Amino acid sequence: MANSTMQPTRGLRAIPPKDRRTIAGGAIGTMMEYYDYYLFGLGAAVVFPAVFFPGDDPVTGMLASFASFAVGFLLRPIGGIVFGYVGDRFGRKRSLMITVIGMGICTTLMGLIPSAASIGLAAPILLVILRMAQGLFVGGEMGPAATIVVEYAPPGRRGLFGALLITGAGVANVFSAGLMSILGAGSDSFFMTWGWRIPFLFAAVLTIVAVVLRRKLEESEEFKTYTKTIELGAVKRKNPIMEALRHPKNLVLGIFIGLPQSIAGYVVLTFGLAHMVNNGVDPEIGFIGTMIVGFLQIGMAPFWGHISDKVGRRRFYILACIAFAVLLYPAFALFSGGTAILIWLGMIVGFVIPGVAMQGTLQTLLTAMFDVEARTTGVNVGYQFSNTLGGGFAPLICAALVAWAGSIWPVIVYAAVIALAGVIATAYAKVRPDVENAGRLHELG
Template sequence: MTDLRTPVDTTSDDPGYAANLRRATLASSIGSALEYFDFALYGLSTALIFNVLFFSQDDPAMATVAAFATFGVGFVARPFGGLFFGVLGDRLGRKWVLVITILLMGGASTAIGLLPTYAQIGLWAPALLVLMRLLQGFGAGAEQAGATVLMAEYAPVRRRGFFSALPFIGIQAGTLLAAVVFSLITLLPEDQLLSWGWRVPFLCSFALILVALFIRMRLRETPTFVELEKHEQVSDRPIREIFGHGLPGVIVGIGLRMAENGGSYMLNTLALTFFVAVAGSGADKSLLTWGVTLGSLLGIFTVPLSGALSDRWGRRTVYRMGALFLLLYSFPAWWLLTLGDYAIAIAVIAIGIGFGVNVMLGPQCAMLPEMFGNRHRYLGVAMARELSAVLAGGLAGVLGAYLIAVSGGNWVLLGIYMATLALITTAATFLVPETLRRDLTRTDDAVKVSRDEAGEGVASTTVTIRTVRW
């Protein structure tokens, strides 16, 4: 199979390019904002609302564990959504998949705001909540991968890290918006909060859907996918390709995401449950959401900055800095939360999200698409992102809540958990080649399987990770 060697000139004088670059940035940003608004809102509601309204209160501790399990269900659905829509994205193009996913994801989130509670319909309430969470996760499984691929393929080569990171300000904006909205609604009297107040933010998702849909319908297809179509090299079997040749890249991508994704959800949601466990049931939970708010506010600056730095220093260097920061931060952070001081807890959460997590997210936006060939890039990024979301983010809530319940709030266990995620990601940065300024029209992956070619008749095959030269 011949490879595409002619770079797509994303710095050409095409008068439509600048307009489409802006449109792509907006389309990706609003989609990211909606996804993380929904997920952050769901996470905050899990620890404070859903455990009370959607599950039996015979055992409040187990109700919280069950609520976090429904939070994890969304992560289970994400790889299936990534697989299904990733194939469509590599066969039909990036644009139309992003139109479908925003409708599916946003529609499910809006429907959550209409669900009856356990007191109204019994076990049907958590069943419907799980169903909506599955649909939400199925759509989200390709949404973020699509936004990542879209911007990397549109961005100017020498500033790909910076431009690819810009839409991920939407992640910070969505998380920030969810934290602010949730902090405001928790000011309501408890009876009003539990009767109707919690529904308002979910119903507001509908407005973001309309804005994102309007922008995406006006978007043109990415230059690199157009190049594939021009050379008649669009893949008929992206699944066969990704599992036949792209699996090493998926595995390394999963490793890269463990600390960023798992650390994010531990600090966004689990920290609230842990603080209440050690501070007592009288703790004001709503105050801690300001830690998420400040962390997201920091991320508005640290995500594009770390993306820009990766254009100068390389993707691996900046990524490794973020992983090492989180590794060193793990034990002090969870110990500080045991002090029961609100100001310290807010600072711990904000610093962990704003610097530890987001310094990895910035270079990741360009790095993951650069790791995969053009014929199966969407599917490769989706699989790396969403399988890691199950292993890191999905388990963080339910396993962390279980560790808190059985250990009585032992901070050392949670420190070990976060440090382990950071160690995995740090190791993964040594397995991936430097992808800075890689030609995205290439159809080969940056991470490949190297076979021992010592001679015929050799029974064993050695599989190693090697750097592809270009």
């Protein structure tokens, strides 16, 4: 493994330039993935009901808006399989270049769609089409990004390196919520007409930066060695999809492992914001809170990744799932306080503590479940199917549960059940001990 002599105790500044470029190249795509989805989530909660789904009933508009949010997840599993195959067969770099360009184009075009008042039904149809295309490219992003970064990581620091991808998610939170907050501080007419479009158009700039960074990526030594053995005829080239299917238990468990992580942000930040706005809270407070969460996420993700290197990713992820189930009700109780400070504290309690801990650990845990020839495919399947089944429909499910029961309690129970599924799946997954936790080097399961 490259750079295996580097000591785990060194600080982040001791990471060699080549590894920094690898982390930056992976993190910029993760940033765009989360930027696109946080931005769409914020738009779905505050803007789209009026711009694309206008009507007399605000609840109906919100449900339609969250439905458009959900459809973006339908093609993510397909993208995960397609670009997982590309990453394992032709190289992680090629897959990462395609996905980041596709994500950027789709998000930019969303900012150019006329309102329903201008072109009628064509407006929401275009929104849904672009949302689904966006989901296809996003579906192929995390697998190759996590794989190349973790393969580059030295023993004892794989959790830290993998979690650094999620710093990109924190930056995305800051950018998306910060831009929406600044633009939303002006007149409502400007924001609802043009202001909300600017962050979507900014995705074009991020795409250019991502392409420049990713052009300098190099494949890991582990992948180069595998490719060389094929070229020398020592082993036959294997179909990544068939290789992943040789471990059906891990494929299925990977999906259940990812479920709690997939819903955390969308329940607390996306649905939570919509729930507060419907109860009279100024959207600006939610935008600022999401931005605060992003700043904290930048620092907390590598911290949680470092802790997982010390205690073991399996154990740490289980604890994070339990924390999510326990802390969700206090988070919504703080939301009901109505003041900005309590709302921001609720976001921290409900997401920064358990959600970022799960996000910062998941991708490294998934890479430990598959061998090099099928690793990108395996990570993509677990990550994207769980995000489709869990995260994609979480705001819509939560909104429907509250509309049905008139209470937040069904949402708490829903999250607890998902967390329990994650705990059980994590406990039974088979992982490579050298990747799960190089510091202890023994199989926990």
